[in-house]
Amino acid sequence: MxxxxxxxxxxxxxxxxxxxxxxxxxxxxxxxxxxxxxxxxxxxxxxxxxxxxxxxxxxxxxxxxxxxxxxxxxxxxxxxxxxxxFQEGYHLDKYKKNDLKKVALLIKKFHSLKLKCTRDFKSLEKLNSYYEKLTKKPFPLSKYSNLISKYQNYLEKDEKILCHNDIVKGNLLFTKEKLFLIDYEYAAMNSPMFDLVSFISENDIEDKESINYFLETYYQKVINDEIMQKFMTFYCFLDLLWGMWALAKYQESSEQIYYDIYLTKINRLDKNI
The missing domain is CATH 3.30.200.20 (Phosphorylase Kinase; domain 1)
Incomplete structure (x- = not known):
């Protein structure tokens, strides 16, 4: 070293x-x-x-x-x-309209760079890997085969660019002057939609008006049914993906925080599917 x-x-x-x-x-x-x-x-x-x-x-x-x-x-x-x-700043628990605009435009700026890297996020492989690690499986993965198939179809058609893949509230640092997107541990080549859904789902933004405004700001156009159907497919898949990740972490460590994440993700998935 x-x-x-x-x-x-x-x-x-x-x-x-x-x-x-x-x-x-x-x-x-x-x-x-x-x-x-x-x-x-x-x-x-x-x-x-x-x-x-x-x-x-x-x-x-x-x-x-x-x-x-x-x-x-x-x-x-x-x-x-x-x-x-060090940047004097803060993280948000709730996002007002102007906050959503700032986040959407920052993600758009990041995506517009169309940077490349050697790592592919491989979300489908990750899902299978997390599931296979489970010593006690809560359900057969085939329960969500239709969702996985729809997600795969979208993924195969999308252009892959460098995405952040982990837009949780702790990775959005607001300061008086600007907004930073930080921590690129999970950054890799992926569909841009993954980042948009990552922000909405990881920050528990559920009201349709806020989601629609965020997407319209990013795409700079009215959101049609086609985009929203794709968004919801990714939304459900991410809950399945991170739910399996959290359960695998819980079975490995017995830390309650991971089991709580698992329950939140899977309960929301079953509600939306």
Whole structure:
């Protein structure tokens, strides 16, 4: 491992002030003030064999010129540890109309770059992998065969571009001046619709007016039945995908948070399907 590989730990040890700010599922994050009064965020990555930190590094580097992510000043490809410039900001629990507009336009800006990377998200393979990991299977996956087939048909027709794939509230950092889309651990080639649905479903936005406004802002046109049917297919599939991920995590770790996520996803899936 390179000498620089322990830089994050050195920064933490020599910090004038340190505060743990986020208990992430994949990382531990710390707000740090150095002896030179620099304000930083240090990420100590948790090991996850499913994450490709080298690919994440390349993606962070590729998007840096476009002012979409917070400025990154250090990234260790091996461990996934990184240091970014601290931005005074906040995350939202509820989104007003103007917030939805900001998110839609930022995702549109990111997608419009049409960047490429070496990693494909492979959502169908992920679903099967998570399901096969289950020691106790709650239902046969064939229960949702029609949904999976519809999703696959859409996926095969869509142009694949670099997508974020994890637009949870913690990855949207609002500041006074702008909005940042952060943390590209799951970024990979995928259908743009995956990101749109990721934002809506992961932030529990369920009223039709907000969803419609968000999609109209992104597409810059009235949303027809064809787009909405595609949206709902992805919406249901994502609940199935992340429901199986959460259940696999729960059976592996016995942490209640994962079982709660599983129940939320599957109950909503069965309601919407």
């Amino acid at each position: 390179r000498k620089q590989a322990d830089l994050c730990q050195k920064v933490l040890k020599k910090a004038k002030y340190i505060e743990k700010i986020v208990n992430g599922l994949s990382n531990d994050n710390y707000f740090v003030i150095t002896k030179h009064n620099e304000k930083l965020v240090v990420r100590i990555a948790k090991f996850d064999p499913l994450l490709d930190r080298n690919c994440e590094h390349d993606i962070v580097k590729a998007i840096a010129p476009f002012n979409i992510d917070v400025p990154c000043i250090y990234f260790d490809k091996t461990s996934g540890d990184k240091i970014t410039i």
